[in-house]
Amino acid sequence: MPKLLPKSLPDLDKEHWKYSNVNAVLAKFELVDQKPVWEMTGAFEFMTVDQEDTIHLIIPKNRKVDKPIDLKLIGEDGKNLHTNVVIDVEEGANVKFVERQVGAGAYWKNISIALNIGANAQVGYYRLCEEDPFCVVTEFMTVNMERDARFNALVVNGCSGFGRNEFKVNMNGAGSEADLAGLALLRGKQHGDTTVCIDHIAPYCKSSQFFKTILEDNSHGVYQGKIHVYKDAQKTDGYQLSNNLLLSPLAEMDVKPELEIYADDVKCSHGTTTGELDETPMFYLRSRGLNEEDARHMLIEAFVGEVLDKVPDEQIRALFDDRVKLWLK
């Protein structure tokens, strides 16, 4: 089993922590370690736990799990929770996960998830955060993909005081496809960081990153997205888009799209926009009778809807819709 989690804090000299000073935030907290207890529904038959409290889920070969497996971790005031989860989805298996992060009070959740997707297996991974606005959450997910594997992920992050969502996807097998989307809904003094690195190691792989942020008040958003194409990863199709909506003059968004390409026959694109609500569609809606508030609301819902559309499962989509509606109120 791989060693996953260093309990030391990340070194801020590192380039990819540039915009998120987690040390400074954690210095304000007095926290004691607590053994994290995940609440899992539908996971029992797949689960083992080792001596070091790493939770291990194995979805056996060619197994299709019909109901989404529900993973929930509750944060508690004054506590540090460090947790490792390893998920092996074996060849040809098909499974969906809904991860819920909830909690109350000031706490730090440091979560490491390693997801290994076997050849021709399919995984949907949907994370919903309903954290306390004073907590710190750092979550690191490594995804290893074998030949023709499929990975579809959506993260809706709206509530931690300081949140860092990091994805490292290794496309080791030819023909695999990764589709990552996310929505960060930030207000107050919240800090939301999404950092994605996709390593195209094998040829004929396809990856997509589609991330949006809505920022109100004094919030601070970060998006760092990288597509790294190895020399042998010919015919790579890499796509990356980050759209960010500033609803307050005091909000700040830092965006860093990166392409690092060593193969010569690839298709890669990236784009990013950060701005206020566009005046033109606003005027169009108002000229059709919508008052300013309704028009804004419709445009913001549309902005987030494009991301939520990435969820193929209607029930899971409804879960996210409800959360986002609540936030938009």
Add this chain to the structure above:
Amino acid sequence: MLKIKNLTAEIDGKQIINGLDLEVKSGEVHAIMGPNGAGKSTLSYVLSGRDGYEVTGGTAELDGVDLLSLDPNERAAAGLFLAFQYPVEIPGVQMTNFLKTALNSIRKSRGESELEALDFLKLLKAKQKELDIADEMLKRAVNVGFSGGEKKRNEVLQMAMLEPKFCILDETDSGLDIDALKIVADGVNRLRAPDRSFLVITHYQRLLDYIVPDVVHVLAKGKIVKSGGPELAKELEAKGYAEIVA
């Protein structure tokens, strides 16, 4: 119906409308023609209340209601409709939801009850049939992936749904081939009524073969310099703007 008196307006401190007078009576169709930069589109945005178009003088009333003091949505509720030269694409907003929200917003501000989903769909189906609009078009996001002709037909559909009393058509013919133009013009003609007036803004006379106006005005340097019957449009087409504007 519409009375504009001595209207002046500017964008970024630059005066574009220079003392414009215009009166359109109930049921009439007026055309405004003019060279590029005459202030045609500016006039349509000033009347509909777009941000950045500042009125510096004069009045504009629709059936006695002072338009210039109203927000864009209040002008819509008062019965004003602008068919855009470049209809706006709004990704993520589905056509049906957009039409229903718009119609119910206007009904609400007129003190009418909102339409239930079923009644709304019935009404939409009827209008859709009249304008030959495919179901598939209504499933898409507003104007996203629409052809030029579809976008303009969509403007006419909105007009038919919202039933305004005064419609401004801003260069509705631009970018349309002759077949698309005929469909759009047919749609507009079907909406002509004794209690509804139109202001048709166009650069070319071609549109006026299909939507025949009662009065044609020539706009130059922000004011109306000549008015006449439909024959004036033909004269402009033959002689060009230079002679008349000069």
